[in-house]
Amino acid sequence: MKAKYLVWVMFLALTALWVGLGQNALPEGPGRELVLQKCQTCHEIGFVTRERQNRERWDSLITEMQGYGLRLTPEERATILNYLATQLAPGASVPAPTPAQAAAAVSGAAVYNNCIGCHQANGAGIPGVFPPLAGHVPEILAAKGGREWLIQVMLYGLQGAISVKGASYNGLMPAYPQLSDAEIAAVLNHIATQWGNALPTGQSAFTEAEVKAQRGKNLSAQQVLAARGQLGLR
Ligand code: HEC
Ligand code: HEC
Structure with missing residues (x-):
């Protein structure tokens, strides 16, 4: 409960900052909103949109993020994995980032x-x-x-x-x-x-x-x- 609440607070605090920055670079598809909600609390969404990975690799990346403190229910995890493995598979094309997005993608x-x-x-x-x-x-x-x-x-x-x-x-x-x-x-x-x-x-x-x-x-x-x-x- 508490961890979920904290993730939510982090989400609210950072959404204000990142709204409009990375959203358009994520393709439409089921689960997109959840990815936007969960995957830009610690870093820009550019970390996600620039990747092209197979399902297995996305699976282990999500596990890595959970190690950093990402909190997901099993249902949310499955939804996000499906979205990423489908929309950001090897070879998938995505709207090119705007210059503002490119500048924001600092590692x-x-x-x-x-x-x-x-x-x-x-x-x-x-x-x-x-x-x-x-x-x-x-x-x-x-x-x-x-x-x-x-x-x-x-x-x-x-x-x-x-x-x-x-x-x-x-x-x-x-x-x-x-x-x-x-x-x-x-x-x-x-x-x-x-x-x-x-x-x-x-x-x-x-x-x-x-x-x-x-x-x-x-x-x-x-x-x-x-x-x-x-x-x-x-
Ligand atoms: C609790 C914090 C946190 C959350 C939430 C989070 N990440 Fe990360 N992510 C990190 C950290 C820390 C790094 C490493 C950053 C660095 O090396 O500068 C990272 C890096 C990445 C990378 C770059 C590859 C790598 O292994 O370094 C990808 C891809 C990524 N995250 C995807 C995601 C996705 C997808 C989600 C949502 C499902 C997500 N992240 C949510 C903390 C988080
Ligand atoms: C040329 C060597 C050098 C480089 C390069 C360097 N640091 Fe340091 N850093 C030090 C030294 C030496 C101290 C302790 C200063 C003292 O003794 O008062 C320190 C202290 C710190 C501290 C404070 C630790 C404490 O307990 O007070 C942080 C945080 C830190 N560095 C982060 C960084 C980061 C991040 C970078 C890169 C952007 C960086 N440092 C680059 C030498 C360096």
């Missing part, structure tokens, strides 16, 4: 390539040098103000002594003001859901609007460090 995994050199592909970082993101981002998200603070780390960087899971760090996290709001939201959603990480109960995916709200604060990396102290991280 968090691609943006994360900027981070791999330090935080590593597996998010484990390098103890004492680069802090881990695996197993750690949810702790930051769970702290009061942690969501906004993560956005500030991306926009303004972080410098100075910190401690993560008992290890000390005193390095420099570069700022990424050159990334778009969509790219920052996408990479944060990526690190919040990879390597066993998950968004805390009740939190939905980062949006461009949230990132935008943190721009223009002109914080220094030291000020971001001071703000970290307010989060009450252990």
Whole structure:
């Protein structure tokens, strides 16, 4: 019950954002509405519309999404699988995305390539040098103000002594003001859901609007460090 309710809340929050962006790129067919309802709470519908897969592959993709927190009844799952396996089968043609849709289809995994050199592909970082993101981002998200603070780390960087899971760090996290709001939201959603990480109960995916709200604060990396102290991280 509760999980269903949360998915619904996430849906409502994000629909407002994505309405009109991706809908037309999904072909008509039974189950289309359900796909729109369920498959764009964590990422744009472009993640779905660009795929052409057979039934078996769609089946395992849905299972993968359930691992990320997608909640479906068995009936809903069957409806969605039928829709995807029929409408987005190999070779199926679909209305070409508009430029706005193409711009919105930002992949968090691609943006994360900027981070791999330090935080590593597996998010484990390098103890004492680069802090881990695996197993750690949810702790930051769970702290009061942690969501906004993560956005500030991306926009303004972080410098100075910190401690993560008992290890000390005193390095420099570069700022990424050159990334778009969509790219920052996408990479944060990526690190919040990879390597066993998950968004805390009740939190939905980062949006461009949230990132935008943190721009223009002109914080220094030291000020971001001071703000970290307010989060009450252990
Ligand atoms: C609870 C969050 C969530 C929901 C809901 C969700 N996904 Fe995903 N999806 C993800 C994450 C996380 C990724 C990986 C993103 C990345 O790597 O940047 C992803 C990636 C994908 C990809 C890209 C291929 C891949 O394996 O990375 C496809 C295709 C996809 N999702 C399809 C779907 C479909 C279809 C639905 C609806 C049935 C759906 N998703 C609903 C979280 C979700
Ligand atoms: C050049 C190396 C480097 C790169 C590239 C880098 N980081 Fe960092 N990151 C660091 C260091 C070092 C710290 C800790 C800073 C300190 O000691 O004050 C850090 C801290 C963080 C933190 C805060 C952790 C905490 O507990 O305070 C997050 C979140 C983070 N990085 C995410 C990212 C993401 C996402 C990217 C890619 C967009 C990225 N980093 C790219 C080096 C890097």
